[in-house]
Amino acid sequence: MSRKTTLRRALIGLTAGAALAVAVPLAASAHVTVNPNTATPGSYATVNFRVPTESETASTVKVEVALPTDTPLSAVLVEPVPGWTATVEKGALPAPVEVDGNTISDAALKIVWQADPGVGIGQDQFQIFSAVLGPVPDTGHLLLPATQTYSDGEVVDWAATPDEVAADDTLEPAPVLYINDTPPTAEHSHGTSTSTSSATDDHSSEASATTSDPSSGVALGLSIAALVVAAAGAVLGALAFARRPKRA
Numbered sequence: 001m002s003r004k005t006t007l008r009r010a011l012i013g014l015t016a017g018a019a020l021a022v023a024v025p026l027a028a029s030a031h032v033t034v035n036p037n038t039a040t041p042g043s044y045a046t047v048n049f050r051v052p053t054e055s056e057t058a059s060t061v062k063v064e065v066a067l068p069t070d071t072p073l074s075a076v077l078v079e080p081v082p083g084w085t086a087t088v089e090k091g092a093l094p095a096p097v098e099v100d101g102n103t104i105s106d107a108a109l110k111i112v113w114q115a116d117p118g119v120g121i122g123q124d125q126f127q128i129f130s131a132v133l134g135p136v137p138d139t140g141h142l143l144l145p146a147t148q149t150y151s152d153g154e155v156v157d158w159a160a161t162p163d164e165v166a167a168d169d170t171l172e173p174a175p176v177l178y179i180n181d182t183p184p185t186a187e188h189s190h191g192t193s194t195s196t197s198s199a200t201d202d203h204s205s206e207a208s209a210t211t212s213d214p215s216s217g218v219a220l221g222l223s224i225a226a227l228v229v230a231a232a233g234a235v236l237g238a239l240a241f242a243r244r245p246k247r248a
Helices: 003-029 162-167 199-210 214-243
Strands: 033-035 045-052 060-066 075-078 084-099 102-115 126-134 141-143 146-150 155-158 176-178
Touching: 045 060, 045 146, 060 126, 075 084, 075 102, 084 126, 102 126
Parallel strands: none
Antiparallel strands: 033 045, 045 126, 060 102, 060 146, 075 126, 084 102, 141 176, 146 155
C-alpha cells in the first residue's frame, strides 16, 4: 500500500466521522417540541412549537396541535406567521368541565397552521409557531399532540405520551407542557413561562430551551463519540504512514 493510499484512507475516516458528528444531533432532535416546556398554574404562557421537516422529498404544509379537553384553556392566541394561516378551532367539549366555579361546555380544541400555496417548511428547515395559552390549569402536565402534514400527503402524528415513549422510544413523542410534574431534565424548573413578552424574547427562550432538550444530551454524546472515532482513524492512518520504510 502506498503512502498516498494510507493517507487518503485516514482522511476518509476523519471526514466520515465529522459527517456523523454533524448528522447525529440533527437526527436525534428532529421532532416537534414545545418550548419553554414548563409553565406556572394560573399564568398565560407564551409557548413556541418548533416544527422541523424530516422528509427529503416533501415540505411541511400543515401543522395541527390538539388542546386538552379535560382541562380546557379559555384563552388561546396565535402569533401571525408570514405565509401561513393560523386558526383556533373551537367546539363542544366531550363533557362539561368546572373551571374556577364556572361550567365550560365549549372551548378551543385545536390550533391549525396551514401554509399558503407555494409555501412550506423545506428539507433541513424548521419553523417556529408561537401561541399564548391560559390560564394554565393546576395540573401535572398538558399533552399537546401535534399532526404534521407534508406536501406529498404523508402525515406524522406526534402523539405518544411520556410513559409510552419511555416504554418504546421508537414512538413519536407529543409536545408536553410540564406544570406541576417534573420535566425530564434537571435544567428545567417550574415557572419558566412568560405572559406578555415580545416575539423576540419568545424565540430567544425557544432557542435556549432547545439546548436543554432531552435529546440534546444524547446527541452531544454521540457526536463526541463520532469525533473520537474519526480522530482515532486519523491517528492510526498517520502511524501506518510513518512506519512504512522509506524507499532507498
